[in-house]
Amino acid sequence: MKKERIIVEHQSLADITELPRQLMHYIDRVFTPDDVLITRTLYDLGNNTQQIAYVIQRCQSLGMTLLFLNDLGRNILELNISLTEMLSQLKTIEDNYEKMKLDRRHARALQQGKILGRPEGSVYKKAIYEMRCKGYKQREVAKHFNISLSTVKRHWKKRLFE
Structure with a gap:
């Protein structure tokens, strides 16, 4: 029986949440x-x-052999590859997948015209700056506005229009 050679195309980045359709x-x-x-x-x-x-798992359930091009002597389903090496590769892939998701989310937000980064948090910024200029201490400013000392400290050394 003649063996047929099949080349499976690479999956596009747009379909990263789906299983590789052609391979499946x-x-x-x-x-x-x-x-x-x-x-x-x-x-x-x-x-x-x-x-x-x-x-x-699907390949293993069919009884297929899975080989890597860079090392044709190693059959992953016959467990010639060490488990730690496979887990390490899977961890690297998972990390790269998370980075790819962040990059896609970032690009999508830019396309939608959203402002990226941490939003301006304190409505007290100007008031903290003014009280500092009048000579108040950080603790007094925090008590006056009933806000945390860490919020006051975060804005204390910043100039108003930085």
């Missing part, structure tokens, strides 16, 4: 137990640890 199609409908899935890294199996673990 082949795992569910095309691959058989004697097939070998060759990939460069765990990154190619999904965009976060849950997706990668699911794809590995």
